[in-house]
Amino acid sequence: MVRPVVVGLDGSGRSLAAADWAAGEALRRGLPLEVVQAWEGVTSPCDTKQPELNWPRCLARRMLADAADRLREGHPELAVRTRQIAGSATDVLTAVGAEAELLVLGSRAVSAVGGFLAGSVAQVLVGRVARPVVLVQAHATAAGEHLPDAEGRPSVQAPYRDVVVGVDPRHPCEELLSFAFESAALRAAPLRVVHTWRLPYVRTPTVARAPRAAAAAAAAALAGTVKPWREKFPGVEVHERVLEGRPSQVLPEAARDAGLLVVGRRIRSGRPGARTGAVTHAATHRAPCPVAVVAHD
Template identity: 60%
Template sequence: MLRPVVVGMDGSRESLAAAEWAAQEALRRGLPLHLVHAWEGGVTPDLSELPELDAPRYRARRILRDAVERLGERCPQVVPTTEQIARSAPDALVAAGDEAELLVLGSRAFSGFGGFMAGSVALATIAHVTRPVVLVRAEQTLEGEHLPDAENHPSATTPYRDVLVGVDPANACEEVLAFAFESAMLRAAPLQAVYTWRLPYVEAAAEARARRAVGARAAKALTAILRPWREKFPTVDVHELTPEGSAAQRLTDAAKGAGLLVVGRRIRPARLGTHTGPVVHAVMHHVRCPVAVVPHQ
């Protein structure tokens, strides 16, 4: 049975943009699309007759109905299914995400109020879902995934923008690279693989030589880890980048022209807390293109 692309809906502009991005991704992957909305009074049988639930129940139905209608206009090739889940938003999204091929959420970069994607819920969901999660901004459009046309106008028919992936050879990242290479292949887009490094303390007289040596080792390590993936995905045009500096800052800078950023999140045994790591936390705040967070052991 095919895993669906699942979208968390809360009626915000961000979740509608997430649904449109997810519909395109479902088309690219040949997967079903499933829209979910969570509210704790949702469909619990013993609460179904309470009149005070009429307003939130109607709002929940309207959120999903409006999303389906919007997708029918903008992506008629995809016919989504919908579901109301009678659980708190984080619990509902984690459960739905664990059964999905990927989970797509609207992202406000933790600014503003209202809706279940405002900061803590998105963070809690990403920290606990065992499948990839993609965060999408409200301003994301179909044209935004593509390069501008010859007259520098937005276009949905030009080639896709680059897929960018952060690589750490010191940690197992097969799931991250698999997602990044597949995403680039599906888009016929170039893949930029970025491995950042920092120069350890050395005497000033030896700094230039040490920088060249460390940079060369970083380039060699990146080439080695990518070699089997280049062979597995021979049609993907891969660019290897090994800049010096902070991974969070370098990825944020490189993502300014990208169509998708892919980063990894190590799965931790503890189920409490929101352990995403500093790089994931930074790109969730600052990167404007869709961000895929891929969990790995």
């Protein structure tokens, strides 16, 4: 089964930017794009004899069709389909996201049509959907994913900016590294693999040597984790970076000039509610570029 790239649309600037980003990603991956709109109001046909009951839904459906037409015009080689589904945004996008290659959402969006994709909804979905979820800000543009051209101007003809991924070698991260390496390969972009380390709060008598030893141990652990992925993706230029500090603080700063930040979210079976963790929360709120959240065991 071919999984589509799915984007949630509500008419806000952030969701429209997310749709543009999703279209580009679908083209890079050679997949169809599915534009989904949730609807919680009246669900009778738009040609009912009581149009006053249905005009909000019909207006939303027209917005969905217009957005799809704009995407098709900008990307004529891309297969675009639309779906307006009855239900809450969290329930609808959880269901379609489970069948997607990845789910793309506008980050911290405020809805133009009925509160469809508020920031809290996006955060719930990040913690609920097991497939990769990408959050895109309103200011994101196709040119912004690329380095400036020779004159310093934004240009889609310039090389892609780096992909950055945060890794903790102490935990399994196969899905995370697979997504990050594939994303870099699709863009012919360098990949920066970042691992953070910190000394214990209680210092030992060998405090003078502790930072150097901790940094060396972190670098060795990172190199061992990345080595098989270098072999799987020999064409990807990889830069390993070991940085001191909390990952929730270091990763957004490390992605300051990146085109995409990839972070992991551990799946916590048996625990109710949407949980993302401090690192994912900080990345999705503070990183200046699109953020991909990859769930893993």
